[in-house]
Amino acid sequence: MNVINIGYGSTNYYAIDYEKKYLLIDTGLPGTLGKMMSQLRKYGIPLHDVHYLIVTHFHPDHCGIAQEMQSLGVEIIISRSQLDFLESANESMKKFQDFKKIVINPQNIINENDKPSFTERLGIPGYILHTPGHSDDSISIVIERLGIFIGDLPFQNNMNIESNGKVDTSWSQLRSTNEKHVFPGHGNTITL
């Protein structure tokens, strides 16, 4: 198992390679499908090998081309807690003229903390945690012995951000996974 950051435009997009099937974490801004395709080519990842996409939260630089990717065969996996935010996300993203409304296949809804379902559905050992703090729809994806993909969850030691209860609770969940590597939506990988 391996992870490649195929990000562009200051946001990280992670392609997790498990036996040449890929799980993509987050996608680009609306209107950047062409850029995403060229990144996949650049890193030698055939589109038809990208099976799944999970977005960490519904901000434009994380979900903007999710539906277009799904139309190309990449299934969007969503967590139960995110589903409550889907309608409002689709509504607020309407202001981007290139945005396509995100539609979820009911088979692709996975509960948080449900390792058996996640592992069976994706064929990769992991699970989803609900980790609000940056936004209430934010999740983190734990891939066992690879690391945690946290989206834009603020770091606790970032002095610019007033620590709040949600951020602290989210980090205590992340620390209890015992994973060492943290892959943020922006900036460099960190080690816990």
Ligand SMILES: [Zn+2]
């Ligand atoms: Zn965000």
